[in-house]
Amino acid sequence: AQTVTQSQPEMSVQEAETVTLSCTYDTSESDYYLFWYKQPPSRQMILVIRQEAYKQQNATENRFSVNFQKAAKSFSLKISDSQLGDAAMYFCAYLWGGSEKLVFGKGTKLTVNP
Amino acid sequence: DGGITQSPKYLFRKEGQNVTLSCEQNLNHDAMYWYRQDPGQGLRLIYYSQIVNDFQKGDIAEGYSVSREKKESFPLTVTSAQKNPTAFYLCASSMWDRGYTEAFFGQGTRLTVV
Numbered sequence: 001a002q003t004v005t006q007s008q009p010e011m012s013v014q015e016a017e018t019v020t021l022s023c024t025y026d027t028s029e030s031d032y033y034l035f036w037y038k039q040p041p042s043r044q045m046i047l048v049i050r051q052e053a054y055k056q057q058n059a060t061e062n063r064f065s066v067n068f069q070k071a072a073k074s075f076s077l078k079i080s081d082s083q084l085g086d087a088a089m090y091f092c093a094y095l096w097g098g099s100e101k102l103v104f105g106k107g108t109k110l111t112v113n114p
Numbered sequence: 115d116g117g118i119t120q121s122p123k124y125l126f127r128k129e130g131q132n133v134t135l136s137c138e139q140n141l142n143h144d145a146m147y148w149y150r151q152d153p154g155q156g157l158r159l160i161y162y163s164q165i166v167n168d169f170q171k172g173d174i175a176e177g178y179s180v181s182r183e184k185k186e187s188f189p190l191t192v193t194s195a196q197k198n199p200t201a202f203y204l205c206a207s208s209m210w211d212r213g214y215t216e217a218f219f220g221q222g223t224r225l226t227v228v
Binding site: 035 | 162170202206215216217219221
């Protein structure tokens with residue numbers, strides 16, 4: 001069974017600094033997608049970034065980038081130049097096309113200090 | 115605008131009652147999901163469906179039921195057998211296509227037992 005593990009329940013960062021959130025996953029499949037979602041206090045889930053497993057190049061979206069290590073089954077999210085609006089719960093997720101089962105980690109609560 | 119609509123936003127249930135949470139999408143996505151979110155638990159999968167008239171149990175299906183009579187709709191019924199139903203419920207949908215995939219969420223329903 002596919003599982004997603006986020007080992008950091010809480011993280012904090014100073015405004016304008018960089019922070020990295022960790023995610024590992026377990027799968028025997030080779031073709032899948034990985035996601036990072038942000039959940040602010042409004043509780044609306046917002047897609048931050050996605051990564052196709054067959055692509056070696058790490059995905060980037062403005063200040064957000066990932067470090068995808070397929071062999072190590074690791075998918076960390078780096079937030080550069082952190083802003084107060086980045087404060088939220090961040091969830092790592094896995095999706096395999098064979099079952100279309102979307103599996104989430106338990107989340108990391110990110111606090112941004114002014 | 116395309117998206118996922120969950121209703122109601124807030125729902126109150128008396129002990130012993132069944133209640134149904136609505137989820138509708140106009141994204142033409144094949145797969146739909148229901149998640150339960152409790153503090154510190156992340157998102158736990160209740161049920162998911164890949165196609166019309168078919169669905170699979172997730173990790174915490176006991177006390178819940180679903181139907182998928184239309185591609186656009188995936189209602190969740192919280193039955194009286196669910197012993198601790200107070201939680202935040204999220205509906206999502208996804209499309210899988212090698213080379214592209216996306217997963218979107220509704221705004222959630224907060225269910226409270228009174």
